[in-house]
Amino acid sequence: MRLSLLILALLISPLNHATVYKWVDEDGKVHFSDEPVKNAEVVEFNKNTENQVKLPQPYIKAESTQLPADRLNYKMRITSPSEEETIRSNEGEISIAVQLEPKLASSHLLVLFMDGKQYGDAQQRGLFRVTNIDRGEHSFIIKALTQDGKLLASTPPRKVFLHRTIQNRAR
Template structure:
């Protein structure tokens, strides 16, 4: 039984490589067969080689004790905030302003961006590289952006320190000038 099964398995490649013939029957139909017909002119069909796929072995990544990847390259070569002044205060009277995020390559569909204002998460994660801050208090702040994958941070930009300048609405500079005095 085993010998017969082995012979059968060894003959399968021979069957797969059998010659194929093509001819047109009396009704005008094209026919493909493995035996040439009697009395008809049949053409031998050359088949292209079969497709083969070589399976690549998965590469093992070194993991730490908690299962996190060690020495993994960050997914983005460039990740930084743009649109913040370097040497001067950011004037935002109501504390609302937006910042840009420069990243390369483009943000992956499964990744999101979230701001870190003074080291704390700020706002909802977004896939848009322009993020808005609302009602930020006056004074000095630090701001960074982090990339999230599945809600977990995978990369973070350097923190940028900046100062928000807000003019108080009761400021004398905002009061209208007094009306001119009539001439005597």
Template sequence: MSRGSLLMLLLIALPATAQIHVYTDAHGNTAYSSRPPDGVESQVIEPAPMNTLSLPTSPTTVQAAPRTENTRAYSTLELTGLPTHEALRANNGTFTVDVRIEPRLQEAHRLRLLLDGQPYGQPSNVPRLQLVNIDRGEHSLAVQVLAGDTPVQQSPAITFSLQRARKP
């Protein structure tokens, strides 16, 4: 054990060995201190034993089955609000898409878009995502469910065409 580790253990254990002194101050109030006051009679209080909790002898927790490639966290995960048979008109290249997800998004999960196969924007827990200043032309868009930085599930990609007004 290194000196630093030993020193840390001693510092942590020090408050556990400290005594508590009780005395009556000059105004007649009961006071407590970690050191006996000068010139005043005090008594040392022994703290009550600390509460402890023992672990059950038999395991009561249920462990989840390990996730395999074929296990899906969500029965439905898809993008909605994108036209697939006609061009999407967004003159400034900004538009929103909705995510249909069932069951509801788990608290530890986030949604992130994949635009043309590349991550787009920050992960979010809101099932309505915005794209900003997207170039005109044909694109593919999908949504991923992330656990931290790890993809858990991905929707099928939707191909769409974005139409923007040309600058004069």
């Protein structure tokens, strides 16, 4: 039963197109409606009265080769010291250099992590100096961050060994 009603409705719907009626009121205003009104006449539309809208071709802006600062894809690596390098420093000083491509955006910062903890303040330069470090094995990672702390890139961990002479002060 429902199927036959559906088929009937589909067959009748093309025949039931909207009729437009036109009439003029007492003030002389012209009105159009889809419902008949007293003294209304049916408006016939010719094929040539249909609107043909042609849209202009979309303007395609040439792609910028420069990404916005918050979407830069940094490639980072620690260049010095080398992996598992042994550093001899009685003062416990190590200098860490990072290579970064592309150049660091002015709104981004570099942060050094030593043994999983942040060491010092964030900075723009790719050269870090750690001082008064205990002897032994240390792991360094440098991260590029946005001003609000979002991680953009990180170096792989770099393991180094610090040898530091300790003087026995027992007398």
